[in-house]
Amino acid sequence: MTDPVHVDPLVTETADRLFSEICGHEAVQLAETRGEAPEIWNAFADTGFPWVSIDEAAGGSGGSLLDALEVLRVVGYHAAPIPAAETGILGGWLLASSGQELPAGIVTVVPNGGSELRGSVSGDELTVSGRALRVPWARVAERIVVPLEVDGQTVVASIDVEDCHVEPMTNMAGEPRDTVDFDEVHVPVAPTESGIDLEAFRFRGALSRAALMAGAIEKMSQLTVSYTNDRVQFGRPVAKFQAVQQHLVWGAQDAALARMVAETAAREANRGAAQFEIAAAKLIANQAAARATKACHQAHGAMGMTQEYPLHHLSRRLWSWRKEYGGDAEWTKWLGKVAVSQGADQLYPLITGGSANFN
Amino acid sequence: MSELSEEQIRAELDLILERRNADTRLTTMGAGSDDLNEGRSYLANTVNGGWHVPTWPEEHGGQDASASHNARIGRVLREFVVPDLYPFAIGLGMVGPALLTHGNSAQQREWLKPIASGESIWCQMFSEPEAGSDLANVALSAQQDGEEWIVGGQKTWTSRAMWADWAICLARTDPGQPKHKGLTMFALPMSLDGVEIRPLMQMNRDAHFSEVFVDGARVLDRWRIGDIGEGWRVAMTVLAHERAGGGSRGGGDGNARGLKLPSWIVDLQGLANEQSGAWRNQVANLYAHDATSRWTSQRAADEARSSGSPGPAGSGAKLRSVKSYKGRSYLTNMTSGAHGMLEDGHGYIETMTAPSMSIRGGTDEIQRNILGERVLGLPGEPRLDRDVPWSESRRGLI
Numbered sequence: 001m002t003d004p005v006h007v008d009p010l011v012t013e014t015a016d017r018l019f020s021e022i023c024g025h026e027a028v029q030l031a032e033t034r035g036e037a038p039e040i041w042n043a044f045a046d047t048g049f050p051w052v053s054i055d056e057a058a059g060g061s062g063g064s065l066l067d068a069l070e071v072l073r074v075v076g077y078h079a080a081p082i083p084a085a086e087t088g089i090l091g092g093w094l095l096a097s098s099g100q101e102l103p104a105g106i107v108t109v110v111p112n113g114g115s116e117l118r119g120s121v122s123g124d125e126l127t128v129s130g131r132a133l134r135v136p137w138a139r140v141a142e143r144i145v146v147p148l149e150v151d152g153q154t155v156v157a158s159i160d161v162e163d164c165h166v167e168p169m170t171n172m173a174g175e176p177r178d179t180v181d182f183d184e185v186h187v188p189v190a191p192t193e194s195g196i197d198l199e200a201f202r203f204r205g206a207l208s209r210a211a212l213m214a215g216a217i218e219k220m221s222q223l224t225v226s227y228t229n230d231r232v233q234f235g236r237p238v239a240k241f242q243a244v245q246q247h248l249v250w251g252a253q254d255a256a257l258a259r260m261v262a263e264t265a266a267r268e269a270n271r272g273a274a275q276f277e278i279a280a281a282k283l284i285a286n287q288a289a290a291r292a293t294k295a296c297h298q299a300h301g302a303m304g305m306t307q308e309y310p311l312h313h314l315s316r317r318l319w320s321w322r323k324e325y326g327g328d329a330e331w332t333k334w335l336g337k338v339a340v341s342q343g344a345d346q347l348y349p350l351i352t353g354g355s356a357n358f359n
Numbered sequence: 360m361s362e363l364s365e366e367q368i369r370a371e372l373d374l375i376l377e378r379r380n381a382d383t384r385l386t387t388m389g390a391g392s393d394d395l396n397e398g399r400s401y402l403a404n405t406v407n408g409g410w411h412v413p414t415w416p417e418e419h420g421g422q423d424a425s426a427s428h429n430a431r432i433g434r435v436l437r438e439f440v441v442p443d444l445y446p447f448a449i450g451l452g453m454v455g456p457a458l459l460t461h462g463n464s465a466q467q468r469e470w471l472k473p474i475a476s477g478e479s480i481w482c483q484m485f486s487e488p489e490a491g492s493d494l495a496n497v498a499l500s501a502q503q504d505g506e507e508w509i510v511g512g513q514k515t516w517t518s519r520a521m522w523a524d525w526a527i528c529l530a531r532t533d534p535g536q537p538k539h540k541g542l543t544m545f546a547l548p549m550s551l552d553g554v555e556i557r558p559l560m561q562m563n564r565d566a567h568f569s570e571v572f573v574d575g576a577r578v579l580d581r582w583r584i585g586d587i588g589e590g591w592r593v594a595m596t597v598l599a600h601e602r603a604g605g606g607s608r609g610g611g612d613g614n615a616r617g618l619k620l621p622s623w624i625v626d627l628q629g630l631a632n633e634q635s636g637a638w639r640n641q642v643a644n645l646y647a648h649d650a651t652s653r654w655t656s657q658r659a660a661d662e663a664r665s666s667g668s669p670g671p672a673g674s675g676a677k678l679r680s681v682k683s684y685k686g687r688s689y690l691t692n693m694t695s696g697a698h699g700m701l702e703d704g705h706g707y708i709e710t711m712t713a714p715s716m717s718i719r720g721g722t723d724e725i726q727r728n729i730l731g732e733r734v735l736g737l738p739g740e741p742r743l744d745r746d747v748p749w750s751e752s753r754r755g756l757i
Contacts, residue, residue: 111697112697133698134697134698134700134701169701169702169703170701170702171700171701171702172700172701172702172704172707172710172711174702177700177701232489233489233490233491233492233493233496234492234493234496234740234742234743234744235493235743235744235752236743238492241724243724243727244724290689293714294714297714297717297718298714298717298718298722298723298724301491301492301718301722302486302491302515302516302715302718302719304714305561305562305563305714305715305718306559306560306561306562306568307559307560307561307562307564308559308560312562315562315714316562316711319692319700319710320700323696323697323699323700324697324700327693327696327697328693329635329693
């Protein structure tokens with residue numbers, strides 16, 4: 001695998017063009033009504049984008065993690081209603097890391113690493129039971145991937161969706177977050193490569209959300225700038241009013257901030273240890289999302305609250321994503337503990353040097 | 360009616376209303392109720408004693424109560440079951456008080472009692488696609504034709520339009536005047552030929568909001584409220600009552616005088632896995648803000664009732680109650696953790712509704728401008744279109 005520092009510009013351009021063509025306001029709205037978007041998924045899958053960063057030898061599309069996260073940023077930017085992270089850098093990664101086959105269709109992952117599930121190993125057979133909550137897009141997945149800690153080792157169950165019971169549920173954005181029941185499902189035992197455990201999965205999940213959120217905040221900020229320049233009240237575009245400009249500045253700052261931390265985390269993760277950068281990226285993205293949605297909604301006025309205008313596709317996704325793979329409290333605590341354990345003298349080196357500076 | 364003590368009021372209300380379980384909330388926040396019957400039967404029960412709008416004249420469904428007596432009734436009324444009056448709120452809280460100021464006696468006789476009794480529902484046809492914060496830019500036109508006015512144009516963000524019998528409607532009657540001067544207020548029956556309602560779906564899936572298209576509807580001159588060209592003044596009265604009424608009654612769940620925890624804090628405690636110091640700090644701040652907000656709103660409402668014309672205090676009250684609502688919904692959502700992102704999670708409706716609170720009924724920016732200009736005496740926002748005929752200024756001056 002290569003170790004690039006920059007994203008291939010062709011990735012951004014191609015993904016952006018693809019979604020610009022097929023993922024407009026009506027398409028996203030329709031996906032919410034139907035609970036799926038097969039046209040968008042199929043077009044996305046045809047490009048091979050879902051499997052970027054997974055080795056071609058393992059059935060992936062090759063490319064770096066940096067490229068894969070750039071694709072996710074573009075997915076977030078267009079509010080694309082597809083399980084891109086689940087199929088690729090989360091589920092696909094777990095399957096590849098445990099030497100299992102990548103299916104041709106949609107893959108999803110039990111988000112909290114199966115902590116509500118029970119796994120038991122008998123010989124070379126793994127049995128999974130219990131109920132998993134908030135599983136993204138389970139209803140349209142081909143396989144549900146469950147990372148589990150059993151007898152001190154991390155194993156990955158790749159479960160046929162036909163072998164579980166899926167109860168539809170949705171998040172605030174109207175995206176599927178289903179309840180899945182596993183009743184003694186038997187699969188082969190597949191241990192992961194060393195270093196790939198539930199903790200690594202949790203960080204990777206946070207990294208995926210930070211990338212999606214950076215894209216969504218950026219689009220939200222751009223929509224707001226353009227709307228306030230078009231909208232005339234009191235004889236001038238509302239963007240000419242200082243009070244509105246302040247909202248625009250918040251939106252733009254948060255877009256820049258979220259993108260910068262997501263890219264820093266992506267770069268470090270692509271290189272190696274990145275826990276500190278990922279924790280910071282998710283926390284900062286969460287906080288930026290709260291501020292930016294507030295500012296962008298306020299600058300839009302009533303229009304932004306209607307289903308007919310696209311702002312809600314982004315704000316509702318951000319409110320949902322900020323709670324996945326760690327809300328503010330979880331990452332604040334994690335970062336606090338790390339800072340305290342390193343000691344006061346190490347605080348500045350930790351902030352500037354990041355994960356490379358602690359162990 | 361002579362002024363009754365709290366005990367006497369309680370005894371009277373016991374005859375017509377049920378006591379409320381003190382642990383339940385007074386009203387559902389966020390999306391309004393679809394049930395017209397509960398509110399209607401409550402209002403029908405209370406109208407004869409004048410209990411819901413005590414400051415109104417007795418003949419119109421009130422009891423000529425003073426501001427202090429009204430406040431006393433309000434306190435006691437909190438002990439009883441009051442349904443969500445969302446469908447009736449424009450008539451009760453805004454149109455009614457404005458009619459007492461600007462309506463003639465025939466109009467007061469025709470419209471006030473049915474508002475107080477819940478018989479008729481009103482909506483407010485003010486905003487238009489090009490007239491939101493800049494309300495004086497309304498373009499919907501009314502042209503006089505003998506004893507009638509021919510009305511045409513489009514309104515938007517009209518809450519409750521699909522239930523309404525009447526609308527209070529701001530129209531442009533003289534495009535040659537500067538924008539604030541060529542406006543006139545009308546009452547418009549929603550059943551008139553030429554009035555068409557199209558619901559707008561909001562992001563919280565509430566569809567109580569509509570666009571209203573008016574094409575050649577004929578409105579009688581006797582339905583005009585106030586003089587021709589005085590529409591802006593009437594509109595300001597209506598809006599001042601909206602702001603002043605924002606937090607006046609209801610919303611005060613929990614116990615204002617005792618030490619019992621309000622139900623929203625009890626709910627939050629139930630959601631919290633861990634009540635850390637930082638979390639408790641947030642709850643305490645919110646509680647303090649909430650209490651201040653409630654008292655400020657109450658004071659603004661009482662002042663408005665005693666003076667008959669609400670002042671800028673309502674803008675402060677609105678800003679505070681919005682901050683309170685948003686703070687609670689945010690904290691509830693954050694406290695409920697990952698489950699809070701689901702549609703069946705705690706605070707889902709409130710989270711989806713929260714941004715609109717700073718927009719509806721006059722944005723935060725508009726309220727701050729009012730406070731800046733009328734309370735602090737700051738220089739006014741430059742108004743480029745002040746002396747320009749509306750027909751010239753409407754397309755924008757810069």
